[in-house]
Amino acid sequence: MSHAPTHVTCSAVSFDWPDGTPVFDGFHWAVGPGRTGLIGLNGCGKSTLLKLVAGELSPGEGQISVAGTLGYLPQNVTLDTGARVDEVLGIRTTRAALHAIEAGEATEANFAAVGDDWDVEERALATLDQLGLARIGLDRTVGELSGGECVLLRLAALLLARPDVLLLDEPTNNLDLRARHRLYAAVESWNGVMVLVSHDRELLERVDQIADLRDGEVRWYGGNFTDYEAMLAAEQEAAERMVRVAEGDVERQKRELAEAHLKLARRKRYGQKMFENKREPKIVMGARKRAAQESAGKHRIMHTEKLAEARERLDQAVEAVRDDAEIRIELPATQVHPGRRVLTLTDLHLAHGARVEGEWEVRGPERIALVGGNGSGKTTLLRTIAGLLPPASGEAVTHVPTRFLPQRLDVLDDGRTVAENVARFAPHASNNVIRARLAHFLFRGARADRAAGTLSGGERFRAALAALLLAEPAPQLLMLDEPTNNLDLASARQLTGALESYEGALLVASHDVPFLESIGITRWLLLDGTLRPTTAQEVRESRWDG
Template structure:
């Protein structure tokens, strides 16, 4: 599935400006260029990554500026609908050529069939080879789309683009909601990309390790860093250290300029008092005194002006230095009441059978502050198991017993009342806590002062997750078993880092369903359970083998 790199494959934005109909400015004069190879486009939620891809793909029109694409372009948007009534060959866009080939093989030599095929006589072979490279070799070209899983349909949409052999390929969050097997296949496709320029928007660190460069979209500008995600983080750390040094130097300069200005003003005030005293005692003639006074005022005014100008320059330099320092604030929270003694039974499953999914024999005992990962393919029953543990669903048979206070953070984040403030939501889940305690804890989740009064329905995606996490872990009684269902889906990398920090302070048992191996490793998973027909003990290394994932750097 590899082809020689197309040297001309590129994307160029020149003076690009774009606003939404409500007047919100996304870009104002953005210029950047992306050449051949694999580029990971990263940035916080709301920075404009998906909007930029839509502008590059021609789905949105800029208010000013231009986009230039070198070669043919393919675009895979997030969550694009696909008609389940289609056959696979129709979704791939090759149904007419297949029909023409069939007609010719049956003896119909109509000119129209030859025009339909053009030079693409091997279209079926290419289609099957492309499907095979994405792990869909057993799907078949005549299969109805309605019989395919969600992950398979994402890979099928990618196969349709690859069949077109685009010089430039844009992928927007392609691994969202993919299980471990589908992610591995997509990783393989990215690894084998050789046809031109590939740009992928993603929060998936495993995927971002596979690119040739990272392009960061921040404050309406794009900065490019060579290498994958680990190299980007190292470069960023060096850059941040230099920015913080510059800020400390600028702060010291502002303090020095303020001190010198205050000393000058004190000296001038002393001189003025002395001159007024001399005039009052008539030791100096009035005319001479007046001339001296005017000269002193002019001299003092110039001196003050010079020093005020120096202070203004120092403050401007300080502002520039402060802008270079990133404000990726960290969550710092203390959760002592979540602690679980090492010998306490937290959860007990005995011969559990789920109403949905593949779990036929779930037997599990959890004791103390264990941190357990639930991994497996889509449909294996991870979410169903968590919903059974909350009591939302009943098992087909067997027993599920939770013996400590439990809280569940679902994928859809439907914990908060959107009509209430962040503080009111936290108070609703912690009725025994004082308002002062709630606000002090919310501040540690970065909801300080007036931000705690913001309505939940007006929060951004990352803010909503942070508020939900805060309300969940601050609830009373304090959760000693915390269950998370795909918590990193749709989170930007700063939010993932904040979640990891918060979970570092959590002292209870943790049960996490996730396909994000790097996240699971970062929160200190102690047991890995693979869901197929039972809860099978596995290891991080075995999960990585399933993913074909590189080792953590």
């Protein structure tokens, strides 16, 4: 690392998507040393901001500067399956030259390739060990690794490069509990500038400050996520108090305006009566009438302006109160009666080695958590049940309409709009019905006309969930693979709310124990070579996960 002060600065940055959707307009942001947790609702631009800083996207206007070297871990890590571990770590050339020198090829080119990096292998192995990857070595290929191991390998490459600025986008996605704890330790030991986007509360407890991105602006909160929540709760309590005060002010101004109208009406009636009785000279009554009209006009204008000002203060107060909308749906067609057979697995051996001995059943609206370490076969089991992979032997039989939502959310056609994607799953539903249903999933009006390819991770998940839950026939067995990946904390709550309305059987593979507990899991199953019962307590303590 360099010893110069490191920072990231965004000055008057504007960025729009190709379809014209604005993301940032005159955006300003500066980040210095320390660990910064970047949070915000899905679709607010967190991942886009990291891509802009990393240079993967270019701003339409403004400038972005990074002092020092930069490393970036994207949300979806894709590595060449044929690449070797040392190649991903960026040390293959140096390592090859080092081995050549040790074998007697002491050429100038080999010495130049090694430079001062004589301990490159030791440092690489130490970095792999730090992340729990010591067993994979430097000569294996990426195709032999699990998805979680690929994420850790990409992080190992960044740690080995020792950049001054490190950007991490949802780094705990696809990581089992043991791997997550390895990553937590790496984050805690980081000394440079780190910006991490995450929905993982445990990870956010390890940051030095929270940057809350909302409506194109960042608000800063010192401390970790618990500190942020406490400060935000105090802010919201004050904002709600201001709403009550502003509402009272509006009502008071309404009463005063009504009273002013009443007084003016009485004066008008009195003046008319005086005029009819001719108790004063005509010129005096005319002057009095003009003065009264002028005074009445001023009085009315004053109270009308006060009411408008009070309403403006109320609008401002209401804007300060957060309204993170929740999904509200009714899904009676998904109902499964208790005791009804939903799924049967018989002597099932999966393509990648795991197995289910004997006969195993799901009956009624059970809610089952499928847990296990990375590479244990959870995704393979779900894909086998969904009919996307053939078993090595045995069979998996579903007895009710079934839908599967994979990690990659590839049930959506990126070139179609949200509404068009849902229509593919419910071809007999009218456009009006589809849009009414989508509104419950927070895709209202023009939002339903956005192309799936332009959606954020959380929006894409919501659209995919809508497509499956609104499908015909309604799914009575819903299988979800790591559903909270890419979801911010508000979206995870929205998902929990949506699943509360679901009346069918659930089979959920996840490492997110708090989420699993929030959706009312009735049975916990561990896949670790074989399928066996476990408990939430055992999962939390990671006894099955090393």
